[in-house]
Amino acid sequence: MIAVSIERRLPRILFAAVIAGYIAIVLGIILTVVLNSVSKGWYSGVLPRTFTAEWYKYAAADHDIGTLIAVTFVVALADVLVGLLIAFPAAYALARSEFRGKAFLLSLFLLPMIVPPMAYGIPLAMLCYKLRLAGKVAGTVIVNLVPIVPFMILVLMPFIEQVGTNLESAAKMLGAGRATIFRKVLIPLTAPGILTAGILSLVKSISMFDLTYLIAGGRNQTIVVALFSDAYAAGARPPQSVDALAVVYFLISMTCLCISLRTVSPTQMVFKLK
Amino acid sequence: MSGARGSGTALLLFPAILFVALLFVYPFGYGLFTSLTGADGGFTLGNYARFFSTPREVRTIWTTLGIALPVTLLAVGLAVPLAYHMRRGIAGERIISFFLIVPVTLGTVLVSEGMLSFMGPNGWLNQLLMALGLVSKPVQFTHNYAGVAISVGLQGFPYAFLMLLGYVSGIDPDLEKASQMLGATKWQTFWKILFPLMVPGIAIAFCLNFVMAFSVYPSAVLLGQPSGPQRVIALAAYQMAFEKFNFNAASAIAMIMAAIELLVIAAVLAWRNGMYRGASIVGKG
Numbered sequence: 001m002i003a004v005s006i007e008r009r010l011p012r013i014l015f016a017a018v019i020a021g022y023i024a025i026v027l028g029i030i031l032t033v034v035l036n037s038v039s040k041g042w043y044s045g046v047l048p049r050t051f052t053a054e055w056y057k058y059a060a061a062d063h064d065i066g067t068l069i070a071v072t073f074v075v076a077l078a079d080v081l082v083g084l085l086i087a088f089p090a091a092y093a094l095a096r097s098e099f100r101g102k103a104f105l106l107s108l109f110l111l112p113m114i115v116p117p118m119a120y121g122i123p124l125a126m127l128c129y130k131l132r133l134a135g136k137v138a139g140t141v142i143v144n145l146v147p148i149v150p151f152m153i154l155v156l157m158p159f160i161e162q163v164g165t166n167l168e169s170a171a172k173m174l175g176a177g178r179a180t181i182f183r184k185v186l187i188p189l190t191a192p193g194i195l196t197a198g199i200l201s202l203v204k205s206i207s208m209f210d211l212t213y214l215i216a217g218g219r220n221q222t223i224v225v226a227l228f229s230d231a232y233a234a235g236a237r238p239p240q241s242v243d244a245l246a247v248v249y250f251l252i253s254m255t256c257l258c259i260s261l262r263t264v265s266p267t268q269m270v271f272k273l274k
Numbered sequence: 275m276s277g278a279r280g281s282g283t284a285l286l287l288f289p290a291i292l293f294v295a296l297l298f299v300y301p302f303g304y305g306l307f308t309s310l311t312g313a314d315g316g317f318t319l320g321n322y323a324r325f326f327s328t329p330r331e332v333r334t335i336w337t338t339l340g341i342a343l344p345v346t347l348l349a350v351g352l353a354v355p356l357a358y359h360m361r362r363g364i365a366g367e368r369i370i371s372f373f374l375i376v377p378v379t380l381g382t383v384l385v386s387e388g389m390l391s392f393m394g395p396n397g398w399l400n401q402l403l404m405a406l407g408l409v410s411k412p413v414q415f416t417h418n419y420a421g422v423a424i425s426v427g428l429q430g431f432p433y434a435f436l437m438l439l440g441y442v443s444g445i446d447p448d449l450e451k452a453s454q455m456l457g458a459t460k461w462q463t464f465w466k467i468l469f470p471l472m473v474p475g476i477a478i479a480f481c482l483n484f485v486m487a488f489s490v491y492p493s494a495v496l497l498g499q500p501s502g503p504q505r506v507i508a509l510a511a512y513q514m515a516f517e518k519f520n521f522n523a524a525s526a527i528a529m530i531m532a533a534i535e536l537l538v539i540a541a542v543l544a545w546r547n548g549m550y551r552g553a554s555i556v557g558k559g
Contacts, residue, residue, distance in 0.1 A: 011355070011359055012359075014355075015355075015356055015359045015360075018352060018356060019356070019370055022373070022374070022428075022431065023370075023373045025392075025399075025428065026373055026376055026377055026428070027373075028392045028398050028399065029385060029388035029389055029392045030376075030388065031398075032388055032391045032392040032397065032398060033384070033387065033388040033391065033392075036391050043396055044396050046398070046401060085289065086289045086290050086293050087290065089285075089286035089287070089288075089289060089290070090286065090287050090289065090290030090291075092286055093283045093286035093287045094287075096283075097283045099283060105287070105291070108294055108299075109290060109294055111294075111298065112294070112298050113482070113485075114481060114482070114485055114535075114539060115302075115485075115532050115535065115536075116485055116488055116489035116508070116531055116532065116535055117489055118489045118491065118508040118511055118512070118528060118531060119302075119305075119489075119528045119529070119531045119532035119535070120298060120301055120302050120305065120528070120532075121528075122305065122511055122512075122515050122521075122524050122525060122527075122528045123301040123302060123304050123305030123308065123525055123528065124297065124301040125515070126301075126304070126305075126308070126515070126521050126525075127300075127301055127304060142297065143297075145293065145297060146297050146298055149290065149293055149294075153290070178282065203379055207379060207380065207381030207383075208381075209381055209382065209383055209491075209492060210489065210491060213491075214512075214516075224381060224383050224384075227383050227384065227387065228383045228492055228496075231383070231386070231387045231390075231496055232495060232496065239390075239391075242387065243387070243391070246384050246387050246388065249384060250380065250384060253379050253380060253381075254376075254379070256379075257375070257376070257379045261372070265371070266371035266372060266374065266375040266436055267371070267436045267437075267439055267440040
């Protein structure tokens, strides 16, 4: 009898152990960064003894944090808006019409998601340098569209499929043109999908690193790239000031995550499987 | 009428086609062309030949595969039973999913940066291990293989788990009930019914995880020994492009990266096609 109950409980115990271990590590990493950024001389012991705000002052003097945050948000918002303008019509066409080469087109749109960013990022960065887009906000917006648009198409398609075609036919019968149907019927009905795609992409683009890193420079870099450069050149500044910048980044992305979780579920944050 | 419809569709698809052509196909083709061009502007295979004849460069392939393959296998291997266990929902599901999505949201830079302190010699993890008497002196988790692997795994696991969770919960529960009614044990039901149905999901989760792990860059630089044993292929490409300014050779490395990755993905998809494929196995739910 006892053996049976252990066998039954084993999966649950294993599950709890793995999840608890994972959460403990994540919390540990975050708390260490936060405590490090507000303390001094924490070389041993469970908790730091002296607390200070000087690392934040240091990081603020070291970087123009206002600009970093502004660039981060401008890039993210621009990517969401431009991305939606490209992805929505495409998702609509793919969800609604049958045409030759549709499967090919769909795989072409999804290809950027399975090729590593470094592989197409390096030629893309070379082009940006040639066109003098590198180091500019516009260049950063453009390169980050590459992974955002396919993701948006994927998120939007099922939402559009859900909206029945009869409302569109009714509108057409009543004499509405294509533009009116889009504006008055389709956009309102697919608003949840647009919202989901927009929010998910916003959260994603705040943390996007690889492509931005290849072309962003000078003042026009995002906060995550500045964070990496600081952590990389660790000897150049006190490590706690790197942690201070990390906390600023952490607060921004956590705020966006918490706001987004009011509308979307965590499983939607990853590639959605059919 | 059908002509008008067709042109409407083409018009709707136009921005996206233009986007993928200009920002993905063209750069990729340009990279391929550049990689086949020598310093004098003529056609050459020299960029590839030089990569494959330099042991330090070739080693980056094995270094990267040595990190990406085991970590992806482990992440997906852990995610399958856990997603299976959670398929009908469990207590605290929301909070668990929240903590899983946090590292994905934070991105690899912050996780790697935080690991340096948390898993460092004086960090909490080593303090805990020593207090429990499991080790007598601090374990080195950073600036080595373990550091890079842990960081990549911490990012990959939630991805695989959340992907598979969405997939498993879409499998028709009646299939499981039918199997049990016919006398199959839980174990048999899992291996004979659910696992084959999960294979397509597992294959995609594996591929996407592998893509992320294979292009590992920040974790290798921050948590490994980027000039030695953890010199990954993305780093080799980056250095060639932005430190040596040899864009021809850098493009060749980028193309090799893409080729290896597509090979692994092709192998995974072949494995999937070799397994049982039934019609409409996942209910629309």
